[in-house]
Amino acid sequence: FAVGCTGQVILYDTEQRAPIALLKNLHLAAITDISWSHTGNSLVVSSSDGYCTVVSFDDNEFGTPLAGEPLQAYEQLLRQRAEYVSQYIENGGKPPVVAGDGVVAAAE
Secondary structure (H helix, E strand, C coil): CEEECCCEEEECCCCCCCCCEEEECCCCCCEEEEEECCCCCEEEEEECCCCEEEEECCCCCCCCCCCHHHHHHHHHHHHHHHHHHHHHHHCCCCCCEECCCCCEECCC
């Protein structure tokens, strides 16, 4: 993932605490937004100087994309987390009940 700061973009992966890359001096003004391409091979950085920078990465530079069963399992996990957050908000901050299979039910 990427974190935009005043004059730099810091890249992290989920496997370690330390950044894996530091992109500096991309713009003359503060960074206003960052966005990954749908393929994950490019990072677009915009700035209040009115310019955008596209940083390109090699295929699989950050690993192999999920596909098939691992991707489906990850998508299911994300849906469960989204449902949990939804229920939490609807319950006014009271945690919902989560069954052993990850199914979220409204709090009683």
